[in-house]
Amino acid sequence: MNDAASRLPASATLPAEVRAAEDRAAAYDWPAITGELDGFGCAILPSLLAADECRAIAALYPDESRFRSRVVMGRHGFGKGEYRYFNYPLPDPVGALRTAIYPRLAGLANRWNERMGIGERYPVDHASYLARCREAGQTRPTPLLLQYGPDDYNCLHQDLYGDLVFPIQVAILLSEPGEDFTGGEFVLTEQRPRMQSRAEVVPLRQGDALAFAVHHRPVQGTRGVYRVNMRHGVSRLRSGRRHCLGIIFHDAP
Numbered sequence: 003m004n005d006a007a008s009r010l011p012a013s014a015t016l017p018a019e020v021r022a023a024e025d026r027a028a029a030y031d032w033p034a035i036t037g038e039l040d041g042f043g044c045a046i047l048p049s050l051l052a053a054d055e056c057r058a059i060a061a062l063y064p065d066e067s068r069f070r071s072r073v074v075m076g077r078h079g080f081g082k083g084e085y086r087y088f089n090y091p092l093p094d095p096v097g098a099l100r101t102a103i104y105p106r107l108a109g110l111a112n113r114w115n116e117r118m119g120i121g122e123r124y125p126v127d128h129a130s131y132l133a134r135c136r137e138a139g140q141t142r143p144t145p146l147l148l149q150y151g152p153d154d155y156n157c158l159h160q161d162l163y164g165d166l167v168f169p170i171q172v173a174i175l176l177s178e179p180g181e182d183f184t185g186g187e188f189v190l191t192e193q194r195p196r197m198q199s200r201a202e203v204v205p206l207r208q209g210d211a212l213a214f215a216v217h218h219r220p221v222q223g224t225r226g227v228y229r230v231n232m233r234h235g236v237s238r239l240r241s242g243r244r245h246c247l248g249i250i251f252h253d254a255p
């Protein structure tokens with residue numbers, strides 16, 4: 003794939019943690035990942051984080067100084083369980099992964115917008131995109147840490163906060179299914195115009211990242227391209243405790 007937007011900025015000018023995150027990202031077959039995203043609306047990046055890194059990130063949850071806000075899902079009809087949005091500066095490796103993964107997805111995001119007739123085009127590096135968010139009044143960080151206990155769940159939703167939307171986001175499962183928790187599957191639905199919805203249950207293991215469509219994605223039909231409407235959520239936990247790290251590339255107003 004000859005894709006200008008996938009080219010990385012000159013590494014020499016980047017902080018060491020971003021270079022390390024880029025090395026991690028470089029281990030994946032991005033043409034295959036973006037091909038799956040294009041075909042199905044989601045793609046797994048196996049073992050993006052090691053088990054000890056997952057535990058260290060999940061352990062940040064009670065540290066209020068790391069976060070700008072806490073949402074108790076039951077109070078808003080979002081489900082049951084809670085999450086917190088990180089403050090800037092984002093902890094390592096959350097911020098570095100956000101910076102390193104964005105350029106790998108920007109090319110596909112641009113192709114999606116082109117096919118869907120959406121005018122917005124994404125710059126090749128995340129700093130430029132965040133600058134654009136800032137100009138639009140979207141200045142607050144959106145990476146979040148979610149925490150679920152028995153019977154908790156996350157209703158199907160879309161992480162839209164303002165006019166600016168990067169169409170792909172990433173969720174990293176921080177707990178081990180079958181060991182730390184049971185139930186609590188990541189679910190994606192795809193609503194097609196004048197058709198019944200399609201669901202996918204994504205079999206994630208601890209440390210796996212899922213890249214998935216935030217809102218719309220284009221699908222080629224017999225009479226041209228149509229938009230499908232995507233939602234994601236988490237099925238009810240049957241037992242245990244589950245943490246997830248969400249990386250959303252647009253900031254919030």
Ligand SMILES: O=C(O)CCC(=O)C(=O)O
Nearest residue numbers: 148173188236246247248
């Ligand atoms: O807990 C999950 O797996 C879902 C997380 C989520 O909704 C998100 O990352 O935006």
Ligand SMILES: [Fe+2]
Nearest residue numbers: 159161234248
């Ligand atoms: Fe979400």
